Amino acid sequence: MAADATFGGTDIGRRISEQRGRLGLSRAEVAERAGLAPDYLAYLESSQGPYPTQATLIRLAAALDTSVGALCGAGLTLPPGQRGAGQHPVLESLTEAECRTLIEPGGVGRILFVEPGRGPVAIPVNYRMDGSDVVFRTAGGGRVVEALLSIPGTTLAAPAGDTEQASVSFDVDHLDEALGEGWSVLLTGTASVISDAAELDRARSLGIEPWAGGDRDSYVRLVVSQVTGRAIRVAG
Numbered sequence: 321m322a323a324d325a326t327f328g329g330t331d332i333g334r335r336i337s338e339q340r341g342r343l344g345l346s347r348a349e350v351a352e353r354a355g356l357a358p359d360y361l362a363y364l365e366s367s368q369g370p371y372p373t374q375a376t377l378i379r380l381a382a383a384l385d386t387s388v389g390a391l392c393g394a395g396l397t398l399p400p401g402q403r404g405a406g407q408h409p410v411l412e413s414l415t416e417a418e419c420r421t422l423i424e425p426g427g428v429g430r431i432l433f434v435e436p437g438r439g440p441v442a443i444p445v446n447y448r449m450d451g452s453d454v455v456f457r458t459a460g461g462g463r464v465v466e467a468l469l470s471i472p473g474t475t476l477a478a479p480a481g482d483t484e485q486a487s488v489s490f491d492v493d494h495l496d497e498a499l500g501e502g503w504s505v506l507l508t509g510t511a512s513v514i515s516d517a518a519e520l521d522r523a524r525s526l527g528i529e530p531w532a533g534g535d536r537d538s539y540v541r542l543v544v545s546q547v548t549g550r551a552i553r554v555a556g
Contacts, residue, residue: 331496332372333365335391338554339384353383409500414549419505422492422549424449428531429492431456431511431540435467442491448526454490454507454542455514457528465538468511490542503551509544 340350347365351358356379364370364380372380374388381388414422423429426448435441443464447456458464468488488511493504514523523539530536 332391333367333370335496336361336380336384337365339386339391343384345384350380350383354379356380408555410553410555412551412553414503414505414551416547419507419547419549420449420452422494422503423505423507426526426528427492429454429456429490431464431542432489432491433464433467433511435463441467446528446530447490447492448528450522450526450541452544454509454544455523455526455528456540456542457523457530457536458538458540459534459536462536462538464540465513468513468540487545488542490544501552501554503549505547505549507542507544508546509542511540511542514539514541 340347345353347361348358350356351361354361354376356376364372377388377391381391384391427446428444429447430442430444432440432442441463445456445458445464447454449455487508490507490509491504492507493502495502514520519541520539523541528539
């Protein structure tokens with residue numbers, strides 16, 4: 321990979337950076353090919369909110385021997401995994417620190433629990449991290465809360481030092497179809513519906529906004545006891 325092929329921004333920036341690295345090209349070389357300023361290319365690779373024009377994407381795709389669709393992650397409306405595996409995939413185990421870094425920004429994850437009358441289910445929810453805990457927001461009379469309250473050992477508010485709560489898991493993952501790369505993090509611990517007024521204020525201050533909208537006035541805290549993760553990288 322090229323020496324300056326680093327990334328700290330969005331998926332499109334990472335795709336530009338990694339494709340450039342695969343070709344062994346510097347930013348200056350790609351910028352010259354695409355007719356862009358090197359500083360602007362560095363911005364595209366590292367910014368949290370780059371908005372390149374279609375003309376810029378076309379020039380970059382030509383300079384990087386790829387397509388605009390590949391740079392933009394085409395096929396976002398399809399279930400993940402439609403494209404074939406990337407060349408030379410490498411499956412890596414992640415450390416707990418690496419896992420926590422990946423999930424720290426929050427977003428959408430899945431709460432994994434046993435629903436009475438159905439069995440194991442996974443429900444997507446918007447979450448934020450509160451220290452080492454996962455906090456998410458859901459409907460007060462919804463299936464998640466009802467299921468959690470029906471699990472033997474769970475309570476409306478987790479008592480300090482309570483070791484009788486049932487275990488649940490929480491999954492967060494990310495797939496990049498264009499590159500054939502991705503990662504997944506699995507957290508296991510004890511979940512409880514937050515009822516204490518001070519704790520509710522703390523949860524509300526996290527700014528969790530459910531994509532599903534509606535009246536989602538209950539907050540759930542997952543106290544994490546185990547964290548594991550894996551990543552698929554493309555080598556070369």
